[in-house]
Amino acid sequence: MSSPDVLTPEEAADIRSRLDEVAGRTAAAAEASGRSADEVSILLATKTQPAEKIRVAIEHGFDLIGENKVQELVAKAEDLADLPHEAHLIGPLQKNKVNHTLRHAQCIQSVDNLELAEKIANRLDVLDSTIDVFVQVNTSREDSKSGVAPEDAEALVESVRRLDRLRLRGLMTIGLPGSTPEEIRPSYADLRELSARLRESGVLPEEATELSMGMSSDFELAIAEGATMVRIGSSVFGARDYT
Ligand SMILES: *Cc1c(COP(=O)(O)O)cnc(C)c1O
Numbered sequence: 001m002s003s004p005d006v007l008t009p010e011e012a013a014d015i016r017s018r019l020d021e022v023a024g025r026t027a028a029a030a031e032a033s034g035r036s037a038d039e040v041s042i043l044l045a046t047k048t049q050p051a052e053k054i055r056v057a058i059e060h061g062f063d064l065i066g067e068n069k070v071q072e073l074v075a076k077a078e079d080l081a082d083l084p085h086e087a088h089l090i091g092p093l094q095k096n097k098v099n100h101t102l103r104h105a106q107c108i109q110s111v112d113n114l115e116l117a118e119k120i121a122n123r124l125d126v127l128d129s130t131i132d133v134f135v136q137v138n139t140s141r142e143d144s145k146s147g148v149a150p151e152d153a154e155a156l157v158e159s160v161r162r163l164d165r166l167r168l169r170g171l172m173t174i175g176l177p178g179s180t181p182e183e184i185r186p187s188y189a190d191l192r193e194l195s196a197r198l199r200e201s202g203v204l205p206e207e208a209t210e211l212s213m214g215m216s217s218d219f220e221l222a223i224a225e226g227a228t229m230v231r232i233g234s235s236v237f238g239a240r241d242y243t
Helices: 009-032 051-059 072-079 093-104 115-127 148-162 181-199 219-224
Strands: 041-045 066-067 086-087 107-111 131-136 166-172 211-214 229-232
Touching: 009 041, 009 051, 009 072, 009 219, 051 066, 051 072, 066 219, 093 107, 093 115, 107 115, 107 166, 115 131, 115 148, 115 166, 131 148, 148 166, 148 181, 166 181, 181 211, 181 219, 211 229, 219 229
Parallel strands: 041 066, 041 229, 066 086, 086 107, 107 131, 131 166, 166 211
Antiparallel strands: none
């Protein structure tokens, strides 16, 4: 994952100014929805980005990092081991990669089935440890997407709660890919309503208030719908190079 190129001072300055801009827009959106800026955290979605760029961001005070692939999570954890930060897995997790993930992630946002949750809990029993998790919900109602179906979310949340090793922080969703912000907005509203309903009925613990939703193209709308954590990639790091 680590690129051989060292960033130029201009490239590093560019990342810092983009971070400041995103933080300013996040704070403004939080205040517009009657919340304070510190009620919405910014998680950097760092897939495909080299550790050098992530290092600049962490040193600038943005220490919440989200990776999609376990392989990238592991590689960059080693590159960034000297810098305190919190790593979240925000992509699909195969059961055979749970061990690697638990070694390097402080939070798994993509828990979307009970088998996976139990596998994580069993491994944590061996390690005598715990981890933060989000239940990922497929609010876009697309067959191909990861996330538990909204109608099955209640049962999954109930089961996850029974696993003492997992600390449930809230719900996560990804909007429809490639659609306009206004098309995505209802799926963010759905997640907020689901969270409110499950907390009211006592299914979701009182403290599991997190709503992880919103990306570069729509994070202000997500905040308007109640996001407590937005996941930002390209607005900070530019377009991704998948080659
Ligand atoms: C890539 C990614 C993001 C961020 O996307 P951008 O549009 O680059 O901000 C957020 N969440 C998840 C799950 C992602 O994979």
